[in-house]
Amino acid sequence: xxxxxxxxxxxxxxxxxxxxxxxxxxxxxxxxxxxxxxxxxxxxxxxxxxxxxxxxxxxxxxxxxxxxxxxxxxxxxxxxxxxxxxxxxxxxxxxxxxxxxxxxxxxxxxxxxxxxxxxxxxxxxxxxxxxxxxxxxxxxxxxxxxxxxxxxxxxxxxxxxxxxxxxxxxxxxxxxxxxxxxxxxxxxxxxxxxxxxxxxxxxxxxxxxxxxxxxxxxxxxxxxx
Numbered sequence: 001x002x003x004x005x006x007x008x009x010x011x012x013x014x015x016x017x018x019x020x021x022x023x024x025x026x027x028x029x030x031x032x033x034x035x036x037x038x039x040x041x042x043x044x045x046x047x048x049x050x051x052x053x054x055x056x057x058x059x060x061x062x063x064x065x066x067x068x069x070x071x072x073x074x075x076x077x078x079x080x081x082x083x084x085x086x087x088x089x090x091x092x093x094x095x096x097x098x099x100x101x102x103x104x105x106x107x108x109x110x111x112x113x114x115x116x117x118x119x120x121x122x123x124x125x126x127x128x129x130x131x132x133x134x135x136x137x138x139x140x141x142x143x144x145x146x147x148x149x150x151x152x153x154x155x156x157x158x159x160x161x162x163x164x165x166x167x168x169x170x171x172x173x174x175x176x177x178x179x180x181x182x183x184x185x186x187x188x189x190x191x192x193x194x195x196x197x198x199x200x201x202x203x204x205x206x207x208x209x210x211x212x213x214x215x216x217x218x219x220x221x222x223x224x225x
Contacts, residue, residue: 004062018048050195052209055208056158058189058194067169073178169188189217197213
């Protein structure tokens with residue numbers, strides 16, 4: 001018999017440790033955004049972040065195992081609603097952690113770049129165009145890190161409010177069962193291996209993802225059986 005509450009707390013504590021390390025490496029404070037990071041550091045953080053996001057999604061699936069919510073059907077066309085002339089301006093809400101795994105994209109070919117450069121000229125009239133300097137990216141290049149920072153903050157908010165995230169998932173499932181869900185997917189977890197999964201253990205988060213995926217998968221099988 002699985003002690004679900006203990007499994008949630010154990011994996012949540014491990015993910016909070018992983019997230020604290022990511023914040024420290026990125027130099028992030030509470031609510032802060034770092035404009036740029038060196039390429040090698042950003043790529044390193046992304047490798048860990050992808051696995052951590054997948055693990056948290058599966059932790060939400062586990063937390064939502066017994067959550068039941070009631071959702072209202074969409075209003076029919078033609079219904080009238082009262083409106084007010086008073087308008088208020090509020091700051092945009094911070095993005096939340098997506099509940100659904102990003103799906104695999106099949107048949108997408110990498111963009112091909114030209115390796116040659118035309119040097120057309122008219123003999124005696126014009127000179128050949130100079131060959132453009134091709135700059136090879138280096139690991140120390142500063143690249144944009146704003147989106148990465150927003151993902152880190154969204155992950156922390158999700159871990160700080162697992163019951164709220166479980167209700168989000170329960171509402172998504174309720175709308176799915178009523179046929180009013182915009183998503184075309186039946187499960188929040190994509191088929192096959194989860195995003196960020198690696199064959200060889202690279203970081204503590206890999207073990208956490210393996211356990212969370214196995215637990216969430218067992219619950220998904222029970223729901224569909």
